[in-house]
Amino acid sequence: MPGDAALPLAGIRVVDLGWITAGAASSTLLLDLGADVVKVEGPGAPDPFRRWDGAEPGSDWWNRSPFFNFTNRGKHSLCLDLKDPRGREALLRLLEGADVLVENFRRGVMAAFGLDIAMLRQRFPRLVIASISSQGETGPDRDMVSFGSTLEATAGLAALTGAGEAPVITGRDVNYPDQVVCLFAAGAICAALLERGRTGQGAHLDLSQRELTSFLLGEELIAAAAGAPSPRRGNADPAEPEERLVADGAGWRVEWPGGSAPVRDGVALAAAEDFARGTAVLRSPDGTPAKGIPFRFANRTLAVQDSCHDLGTDNRAVLAAAGFAPEEITALEAAGVLATAPRGG
Amino acid sequence: MAVAPLAGRRVLDLGALCAQRPHALAASMAARLCAGYGAEVVRPLPSGGEPFAATPPLLPDGGSALDRFLNAGKRQGATTGRFDVAIGDRASLAAHAEEVPVKARISVFGPGEEDPPMTELGLMALSGLFGIVGEAPPAPPARLAGHQVSYSAGLAACMALLAALLAGGEEVVDVSLLDVAAWLNWKVAAGVMVMGSAPVRGGARVTWFTVPAKDGHMALVYQDKDWPPLRDLIGDPRLRDDPRFATGPARGANRAALLEVIGPWFAARTRAEITAAAQAKRVPLGPVKWPVELLDDAQYRARGFLAPDGMPALPVGWDGQRLTLEGNRADAG
Numbered sequence: 001m002p003g004d005a006a007l008p009l010a011g012i013r014v015v016d017l018g019w020i021t022a023g024a025a026s027s028t029l030l031l032d033l034g035a036d037v038v039k040v041e042g043p044g045a046p047d048p049f050r051r052w053d054g055a056e057p058g059s060d061w062w063n064r065s066p067f068f069n070f071t072n073r074g075k076h077s078l079c080l081d082l083k084d085p086r087g088r089e090a091l092l093r094l095l096e097g098a099d100v101l102v103e104n105f106r107r108g109v110m111a112a113f114g115l116d117i118a119m120l121r122q123r124f125p126r127l128v129i130a131s132i133s134s135q136g137e138t139g140p141d142r143d144m145v146s147f148g149s150t151l152e153a154t155a156g157l158a159a160l161t162g163a164g165e166a167p168v169i170t171g172r173d174v175n176y177p178d179q180v181v182c183l184f185a186a187g188a189i190c191a192a193l194l195e196r197g198r199t200g201q202g203a204h205l206d207l208s209q210r211e212l213t214s215f216l217l218g219e220e221l222i223a224a225a226a227g228a229p230s231p232r233r234g235n236a237d238p239a240e241p242e243e244r245l246v247a248d249g250a251g252w253r254v255e256w257p258g259g260s261a262p263v264r265d266g267v268a269l270a271a272a273e274d275f276a277r278g279t280a281v282l283r284s285p286d287g288t289p290a291k292g293i294p295f296r297f298a299n300r301t302l303a304v305q306d307s308c309h310d311l312g313t314d315n316r317a318v319l320a321a322a323g324f325a326p327e328e329i330t331a332l333e334a335a336g337v338l339a340t341a342p343r344g345g
Numbered sequence: 346m347a348v349a350p351l352a353g354r355r356v357l358d359l360g361a362l363c364a365q366r367p368h369a370l371a372a373s374m375a376a377r378l379c380a381g382y383g384a385e386v387v388r389p390l391p392s393g394g395e396p397f398a399a400t401p402p403l404l405p406d407g408g409s410a411l412d413r414f415l416n417a418g419k420r421q422g423a424t425t426g427r428f429d430v431a432i433g434d435r436a437s438l439a440a441h442a443e444e445v446p447v448k449a450r451i452s453v454f455g456p457g458e459e460d461p462p463m464t465e466l467g468l469m470a471l472s473g474l475f476g477i478v479g480e481a482p483p484a485p486p487a488r489l490a491g492h493q494v495s496y497s498a499g500l501a502a503c504m505a506l507l508a509a510l511l512a513g514g515e516e517v518v519d520v521s522l523l524d525v526a527a528w529l530n531w532k533v534a535a536g537v538m539v540m541g542s543a544p545v546r547g548g549a550r551v552t553w554f555t556v557p558a559k560d561g562h563m564a565l566v567y568q569d570k571d572w573p574p575l576r577d578l579i580g581d582p583r584l585r586d587d588p589r590f591a592t593g594p595a596r597g598a599n600r601a602a603l604l605e606v607i608g609p610w611f612a613a614r615t616r617a618e619i620t621a622a623a624q625a626k627r628v629p630l631g632p633v634k635w636p637v638e639l640l641d642d643a644q645y646r647a648r649g650f651l652a653p654d655g656m657p658a659l660p661v662g663w664d665g666q667r668l669t670l671e672g673n674r675a676d677a678g
Contacts (some may be wrong), residue, residue: 225655267541
């Protein structure tokens with residue numbers, strides 16, 4: 001049975017500027033591995049996931065977005081205006097004690113805040129900075145605007161996906177590259193912490209979601225370079241020639257020698273015992289469903305340990321821990337550099 | 346000093362000894378990533394040889410591109426010797442990795458449960474990740490190309506074993522192929538559990554799909570705020586005046602009518618022309634590219650992502666450098 005050994009990232013401090021899934025859920029994985037995560041959002045630019053489907057209108061809609069709360073459970077919340085020089089200065093003080101910074105802003109936004117990466121690397125040489133973006137930090141397409149499914153198209157996945165005549169993208173209900181990058185980015189951050197242990201140096205990790213999506217089709221790229229065809233195979237898997245997709249009442253079923261599986265929709269998935277026994281969705285201490293953890297440890301208990309904090313709840317505690325005097329914090333509050341609600345909310 | 350977070354670490358890749366293909370692919374990917382991070386990766390082979398040696402896609406020289414991709418940076422060897430990490434399924438780990446301090450164990454459902462015979466498409470079906478992708482019923486769902494479910498499990502396994510190495514000491518990482526796929530598909534599960542209704546394949550709110558262009562397809566991807574500039578770009582007054590196109594749900598429900606209006610505009614232009622025009626208005630449309638087209642992609646070339654033989658670099662720039670597979674074969678091993 002899992003014991004009480006410290007979690008692997010215990011003592012690691014993460015400053016999370018991540019938005020929606022690609023950035024924010026990468027930080028959540030670090031949290032689940034034991035890191036202390038402070039999510040920083042500006043009062044003029046909260047995580048767009050706060051304005052999503054199901055965010056009930058009301059006095060504090062920004063604290064009621066189901067998908068935001070699902071994803072960001074357990075993080076400290078600091079609402080700090082990075083466009084204000086005092087806010088920028090506060091973030092820099094926070095980074096003095098931090099091990100990891102995660103961001104997935106549009107390229108150029110960090111520099112516009114006066115937080116360009118070269119300066120951060122020089123000032124905080126042990127800091128691991130993970131920049132997650134569509135195309136990467138460099139190259140002629142670095143400023144191309146994309147959502148996850150745009151990248152499925154540009155990375156080669158859509159061309160090879162589809163049971164009919166048209167290539168298929170997963171759409172906003174999956175946005176596959178946004179999901180899978182979290183698994184790779186959190187791993188790369190762990191690798192960078194190992195490398196820091198070896199060399200004493202932090203790193204800037206330039207993570208392109210498009211590149212990852214192509215990497216996950218690596219065999220097709222190698223085949224294409226050798227002149228072998230890489231056609232759209234629909235639902236056929238050449239490695240499983242006896243596998244079949246068959247109609248099953250109103251739905252579908254996959255059959256193969258030795259087994260079969262229903263093609264589940266969301267209702268069937270949520271009702272399935274194997275899903276409930278698993279770790280894909282867990283519960284926050286307040287009982288609400290929460291983003292799960294895609295693995296287990298035999299010697300350590302992994303769990304969702306805290307519910308979602310309201311915006312700015314931890315302003316004072318986070319800054320006090322970073323060495324701010326109470327009167328400094330009060331002054332930032334009075335100036336609106338710290339907040340507990342979006343501007344114009 | 347070259348960046349090599351796993352320099353000096355020895356990884357036992359039991360992917361070739363896994364009983365089932367999804368497990369084998371996941372373990373092989375996790376070990377492949379370890380090689381990318383600089384570990385010495387040893388891959389023992391069964392008596393029949395490399396199990397992916399004849400797995401598609403096949404190359405003109407008769408080899409397997411899958412074998413070439415997944416086993417790059419690894420060497421064949423025995424299960425004996427000191428290892429820091431072992432990656433495999435339950436049986437291969439029990440047989441060959443008893444003494445290895447960090448183990449990553451791939452299964453269908455997780456620890457303590459039997460592994461039934463399983464395929465990648467079966468996992469995709471059970472996780473809901475098959476049912477949500479593709480055109481609306483009665484069209485069948487669409488399988489994500491390649492080995493996404495297994496490779497994602499490999500990514501998860503690699504992350505967890507890197508964390509275990511940071512912690513030091515012994516650990517067994519359990520990665521359930523089903524849990525990882527369902528974790529990727531969280532919006533569908535959370536839709537039911539926190540919103541009260543699940544998104545469905547090809548539902549009325551789906552407004553993203555691919556559209557034929559002059560030389561291929563475009564991915565039509567946009568948010569509500571992008572509709573006015575997109576509509577103005579296409580320039581047909583019906584897009585502005587017809588109530589069937591006024592809102593996202595209306596456009597989703599009237600997709601055939603929408604396609605009648607926008608289809609000719611897309612069909613008359615190349616992917617490059619459409620992409621340039623849309624991007625100039627910050628609308629996130631993108632071209633559907635085939636793998637062969639990526640070999641000559643300007644962005645990938647500028648970033649040194651693909652080698653001339655198509656081999657992708659580990660998809661991370663590290664202080665502006667790429668990690669290479671050279672030098673981690675641990676001649677010192």
